[in-house]
Amino acid sequence: MGTAQTLAEAAARHAAERPGHPAVLCEGRVTDYRRIDEESSRAARAILAAGLGTGSRVAYLGKESEHYYELALACAKAGTVLVPVNWRLTAGEAEHILSDSAAELLFAEPAFGELVEKVRPLLPGLRQVVELAPPGESGGQRAWAAGFAATPPGTAGGPDDAVLQIYTSGTTGAPKGVVLAHRSFFTLPAAMAGAGVAWIDWLPTDRNLISLPGFSIAGMGWFMHGFAAGGTNVVMRMFVSEEAVRLIAEHGVTTTFAAPAMLQMMIEERGASKAAFRSLRKVAYGAAPMSDALLGRCLELLDCEFAQIYAATETGTVAVCLPPEDHWVGSPVLGSVGRACPGHRLKVVDDAGEELPPGAIGRVCVSTPARMLGYWGLPGATADAIDGEWLRMGDAGYLTEDGYLYLCDRINDTIIAAGQNIYPAEVEKALDGHPAVAESAVLGVPDELWGDAVLACVVVRPGRAVTPRELLRHLSGRLADYKTPTRWEFVDAVPRNPTGKILRRVLRERYLAAAAAPAAPTAAALLSEGDLR
Helix, strand or coil: CCCCCCHHHHHHHHHHHCCCCEEEEECCEEEEHHHHHHHHHHHHHHHHHCCCCCCCEEEEECCCCHHHHHHHHHHHHHCCEEEEECCCCCHHHHHHHHHHHCCCEEEECHHHHHHHHHHHHHCCCCCEEEECCCCCCCCHHHHHHCCCCCCCCCCCCCCCCEEEEEECCCCCCCCCEEEEEHHHHCHHHHHHHHHCCCCCCCCCCCEEEECCCCCCHHHHHHHHHHHHHCCEEEECCCCCHHHHHHHHHHHCCCEEEECHHHHHHHHCCCCCCCCCCCCCCEEEECCCCCCHHHHHHHHHHHCCEEEEEECCHHHCCCCEEECHHHCCCCCCCCCCCEEECCCCEEEEECCCCCECCCCCCEEEEEECCCCCCEECCCHHHHHHHEECCEEEEEEEEEECCCCCEEEEEEHHHCEEECCEEECHHHHHHHHHCCCCEEEEEEEEEEECCCEEEEEEEEEECCCCCCCHHHHHHHHECCECHHHCCCEEEECCCCCECCCCCECHHHHHHHHHHHHHCCCCCCHHHHCCHHHCC
């Protein structure tokens, strides 16, 4: 059997070549390649029998489990498109995704039944809701499809056909549906192998810990790359650092992808030790840079290779990588996100779209064979994002002479004070160098005189204390005066989305609401679990 180019082909190949090999381990349950192939084939036939056709949208509302990934493969075999719904969303936000995607079939876990009841009357195009059984129990999705044959229906698409529609986190507006094709999960491994490098790789012998949510490209992509390679995916229903450490030790996990904040939580767990992490061979991280201090602790305790990745939902897979050989304490390129992966290209352009020379800050553009097909139902936004072979990213950055990419910040997060561009990430990096600062988030807030004012939201390390005056002294000489914060909030936590990106929108909204209130509470009192979407 040749090299697979689609998820349906990968499922068939592994079922034939290694039927008894574990494909998914989740909460003690084992699903081998034969079982996941058969169950997904039954579900594919059931989807078609429900009246859906090629390109129809199938939504999933729930946490990660073997059933979720069976459904993803079922959609691939049926020629339909999976639309995962972030289970942290409000009813209104979930309704937007279900309505915008024109989902005809919804699979939902019982825990979200109340949300489904609220939104279903608003979705006239929704044909059916299938309630999933709690993982490990009978009924639900498998019972719904049990009467159908365990063979593929023969309606799967090709490498360039849509298979997944993931909604962006909506940090700058309503979430947009990013449509991805099968090829998004196959181009990078082939390019790496063709170049003879292993910056990022997935092996048939790997046990991959899936610690990020499957409604994001980070979680889904890491699973599908591991699945395409024929490895074993150790799936967490949701990330809990103590549980992650236990699973790595218990199942001999060899590779995982995590945000630096997640790695820090893991190495600070009581059960963290070299013995617990001895099986790891490679850890990929992204969404935020890793400090020298954290890298040093991780290199010592995890004792494996590290690779930083730069990607977006729109790129479909990893586009830029800081490879393992660049990961050592004091590495001069540790502040970068790396170089273009094999088969990929990078450039930085100005507002007119002209390519800039090394060192000049502008919009980052990526050329990748894995990129999205487009934004669902938004031809204008798609045209704005795609220029020929180039995908315009939402980040500002610059390239060095030797091709390393340094990010300054999100384009839409740029602070403009008195006509000067200020990039929050640069200020945060300087603030985070103070020994009393655990982490920080910097954003622009309205200022009548200057347009924007620089607001710093600071999390102080336990047992430490610091004042704005002390932080300003620390920044003196490290930042130009116009970049230093003029407003300060001390907060309990920096809100992030599930992939670890700072939600500046949440901080900005809470700050403005607090400023307008008669008795304004502190930002710390306004951040809650509900903000962490």
